[in-house]
Amino acid sequence: MSTISHPLASKTAVITGSNSGIGLGIAKELAKAGADVVLNSYTDRDEDHALAAEIGKEHGVTARYIAADLSDGEAARRLVTEAGACDILVNNAGIQHVAPLQDFPTAKWNAIIAINLSSAFHTTAEALPMMRKAGWGRVVNIASAHGLTASPYKSAYIAAKHGIVGLTKTVALETAEEPITANAICPGYVLTPLVEAQIPDTMKEYDMDRETVIRDVMLKRQPSKEFATTEQMGGTCVFLCSDAAAQITGTTISVDGGWTAL
Ligand code: NAD
Numbered sequence: 383m384s385t386i387s388h389p390l391a392s393k394t395a396v397i398t399g400s401n402s403g404i405g406l407g408i409a410k411e412l413a414k415a416g417a418d419v420v421l422n423s424y425t426d427r428d429e430d431h432a433l434a435a436e437i438g439k440e441h442g443v444t445a446r447y448i449a450a451d452l453s454d455g456e457a458a459r460r461l462v463t464e465a466g467a468c469d470i471l472v473n474n475a476g477i478q479h480v481a482p483l484q485d486f487p488t489a490k491w492n493a494i495i496a497i498n499l500s501s502a503f504h505t506t507a508e509a510l511p512m513m514r515k516a517g518w519g520r521v522v523n524i525a526s527a528h529g530l531t532a533s534p535y536k537s538a539y540i541a542a543k544h545g546i547v548g549l550t551k552t553v554a555l556e557t558a559e560e561p562i563t564a565n566a567i568c569p570g571y572v573l574t575p576l577v578e579a580q581i582p583d584t585m586k587e588y589d590m591d592r593e594t595v596i597r598d599v600m601l602k603r604q605p606s607k608e609f610a611t612t613e614q615m616g617g618t619c620v621f622l623c624s625d626a627a628a629q630i631t632g633t634t635i636s637v638d639g640g641w642t643a644l
Pocket of ligand 1: 401423452476498524570574
């Protein structure tokens with residue numbers, strides 16, 4: 383296996399929330415770049431393990447699936463220790479709930495903060511000593527355009543995503559003199575199951591058909607009027623793991639079709 387076409391050969395990547403959507407796209411691109419990958423979600427189905435096996439076979443890397451419910455901090459920590467190695471940590475798991483603040487269910491607030499923010503604290507705390515021992519590390523947090531800007535009715539999500547941008551900066555400063563970087567990718571809208579699930583409610587709320595909801599509501603703030611893709615998220619992650627990005631740390635990279643330029 384050539385290290386030019388497989389720049390991440392011999393690295394192990396742990397990607398949280400990677401049995402679908404952006405996490406899966408990132409796992410595939412990291413595997414294509416030669417990294418061994420550990421996939422994760424809270425389910426423990428045959429199809430989850432089969433997904434990992436398929437990626438391993440396609441790219442000639444070791445690919446495993448480890449079930450861990452990241453709403454539980456101890457489980458998040460166990461995911462990293464069970465992985466055994468963690469050169470690249472991608473904190474991607476996330477959920478969404480949309481409601482006005484006064485109606486926002488406390489249980490949803492707690493779940494979103496736990497999964498979208500606190501899990502990254504726990505996994506990073508376990509991974510940093512492993513990266514230091516290995517003499518190299520990359521932390522890539524999947525934030526959002528909503529880590530930099532706000533929208534109504536997404537209080538917990540926006541608080542968690544702004545929080546993960548802050549966590550990213552702190553990790554970068556604590557590792558600044560080491561060969562470890564920490565950055566956040568801020569996607570605009572990417573058509574994944576998480577976004578797909580928001581379409582029916584938005585159609586009802588605005589009394590619009592699917593196409594109009596996509597163009598005039600979801601992509602209203604995305605000047606390109608195109609969804610970003612999971613492959614683009616994976617490619618950005620591979621770039622952040624490359625030597626070219628060794629001095630990029632503590633920052634955010636927007637992949638949002640111009641959203642945050644508005
Ligand atoms: P998705 O629903 O397809 O994927 C979310 C992943 O998280 C899934 O694998 C899911 O199983 C996992 N997950 C959920 N709860 C979990 C738990 N308790 N423990 C472990 N895993 C859990 O959604 P997605 O759109 O791919 O989102 C991935 C990330 O990207 C999220 O952090 C999301 O906030 C962020 N993001 C998405 C978009 C978008 O437009 N899709 C935009 C900006 C940011």
